[in-house]
Amino acid sequence: MEQLSFFDGGLQSTRHLPLHLLDYRSNFFTAGEGKGFMEKLKTDIDWKQETIQMYGKLLNTPRLTAWYGDNEKTYAYSGNKYFPMPWTPELLKIKQRVDEASGIRFNSVLLNYYRNGNDSVAWHADDEPELGRNPIIASVSFGQARRFDIRHKEDHKLRHSVELENGSLLIMKGDLQHNWEHRVPKSTKAVKERINLTFRVIG
Numbered sequence: 001m002e003q004l005s006f007f008d009g010g011l012q013s014t015r016h017l018p019l020h021l022l023d024y025r026s027n028f029f030t031a032g033e034g035k036g037f038m039e040k041l042k043t044d045i046d047w048k049q050e051t052i053q054m055y056g057k058l059l060n061t062p063r064l065t066a067w068y069g070d071n072e073k074t075y076a077y078s079g080n081k082y083f084p085m086p087w088t089p090e091l092l093k094i095k096q097r098v099d100e101a102s103g104i105r106f107n108s109v110l111l112n113y114y115r116n117g118n119d120s121v122a123w124h125a126d127d128e129p130e131l132g133r134n135p136i137i138a139s140v141s142f143g144q145a146r147r148f149d150i151r152h153k154e155d156h157k158l159r160h161s162v163e164l165e166n167g168s169l170l171i172m173k174g175d176l177q178h179n180w181e182h183r184v185p186k187s188t189k190a191v192k193e194r195i196n197l198t199f200r201v202i203g
């Protein structure tokens, strides 16, 4: 298969990742913090089952989603329009850490809840006009580690993977959203639940 990232005593090396596109930090949050946020977000977030129009059929998105942010700015994604919910105390705690580490004041977050290995997100780019040119998106993961793949839009053989662990922070940057696509594939193994938060700046 494609080049996979590898583990070294629980710490993941990022030396095979294109660092101008992806900046990965394992243990950005401690394992305990990750577990705590996972449980809190599971119950406190207003999770929605969105649908997607495909081949003329209305299908359930294979994960639960939620959208939180600063104000009433709406955000179009996969043919859906999202109205942000107001920040919760936990989301603000997470955002503060991410803002500090990145030097960016994020104003919205899209949350994904992957209930098991059947939940996934298909190849896509977060290239909506609201995000502007070469957006920086900060991706925080809690719970079950899942594989995150990127591939070049024009050359699908150009690809990389990174295992997004509990408490990790992945910064997506450069032209990743314009010239590359990313996904979290289904897992054939029996896997536990995972929550991912992608912090964004909506213009």
Ligand SMILES: O=C(O)CCC(=O)C(=O)O
Pocket: 110, 112, 121, 126, 139, 148, 164, 182, 183, 184, 196, 198
């Ligand atoms: O769950 C992830 O790691 C990625 C989620 C994602 O790509 C998105 O919400 O746009």
Ligand SMILES: [Fe+2]
Pocket: 124, 125, 126, 182
């Ligand atoms: Fe994405």
